[in-house]
Amino acid sequence: MEKINSSERFEKPAVLKAEHLVKYFYEPEKFKVLKGVSFEVKQGEFLSIIGKSGCGKSTLLYILSTMDTDYEGKLTIRDELLTGKSQNELSRFRNEHLGFVFQFHYLLPEFTALKNVMMPGLKLGKYSAAEVEERAMYKLKLVGMDAYAHKHASRLSGGQQQRVAIARALVNDPAIIMGDEPTGNLDKANSQRVFDIFRSLAEENSQTIITVTHDSDFANGSDRIIEMEDGNIVGTHFPKSV
Numbered sequence: 001m002e003k004i005n006s007s008e009r010f011e012k013p014a015v016l017k018a019e020h021l022v023k024y025f026y027e028p029e030k031f032k033v034l035k036g037v038s039f040e041v042k043q044g045e046f047l048s049i050i051g052k053s054g055c056g057k058s059t060l061l062y063i064l065s066t067m068d069t070d071y072e073g074k075l076t077i078r079d080e081l082l083t084g085k086s087q088n089e090l091s092r093f094r095n096e097h098l099g100f101v102f103q104f105h106y107l108l109p110e111f112t113a114l115k116n117v118m119m120p121g122l123k124l125g126k127y128s129a130a131e132v133e134e135r136a137m138y139k140l141k142l143v144g145m146d147a148y149a150h151k152h153a154s155r156l157s158g159g160q161q162q163r164v165a166i167a168r169a170l171v172n173d174p175a176i177i178m179g180d181e182p183t184g185n186l187d188k189a190n191s192q193r194v195f196d197i198f199r200s201l202a203e204e205n206s207q208t209i210i211t212v213t214h215d216s217d218f219a220n221g222s223d224r225i226i227e228m229e230d231g232n233i234v235g236t237h238f239p240k241s242v
């Protein structure tokens, strides 16, 4: 497939729009953790969010993922205003359009790699079980884990489990893949693999990647870095456009 250069990619429409997101926590006392965060992400863009521990990155990602609905401001994904929608609508939207990769992968240890990857596909109910299985195998192949499809998740190494978790996040072909420190517990070689997978999803499939990361190599390889401090965006960098 022909690669799209980055300037062409950014002329694509915004796939996600955050408008003046404000979030409070009330325990142990009222505390404004996000102070009016606004930004847009384009289709096919690989975005990193960085900032010191406690500045609000995971809180922001949790809102973007539609899991947290207790905030002020507006969240729009694929031209759909998600703010104010019911939990059922959000759950359906998430399963169809969003994929998640976290530092701890939360695979079901007693199930095989394949079964873990199939689960969101079965839940979506768009394809028959046989089709879901075929698609799941294809995603496992994409992350280099097809040979381990029938092994129990608990028998895989951390890096292998992480790749299975990525395959699982991809099974419904989400428009956006979100990660909270997706390389957080991986060694250098496995971090590079995860990075390469994300990079090719953005470049070759025009899928959008939004990752919170403490890994500066990872961030510097992405298209854009948003830097947060104390509940605000304080900077935007384009690491590759120098």
Ligand SMILES: Nc1ncnc2c1ncn2[C@@H]1O[C@H](COP(=O)(O)OP(=O)(O)OP(=O)(O)O)[C@@H](O)[C@H]1O
Pocket (backbone or CB within 6 Å): 025, 026, 027, 028, 033, 051, 052, 053, 054, 055, 056, 057, 058, 059, 060
């Ligand atoms: N459920 C909660 N209740 C109250 N305060 C919270 C809650 N979750 C997070 N916080 C506080 O909100 C702030 C932002 O937390 P958040 O988890 O978003 O930080 P982060 O930028 O992801 O940090 P890290 O890099 O350490 O993961 C922190 O001060 C944290 O203590």
Ligand SMILES: [Mg+2]
Pocket (backbone or CB within 6 Å): 057, 058, 059, 180
């Ligand atoms: Mg965090």
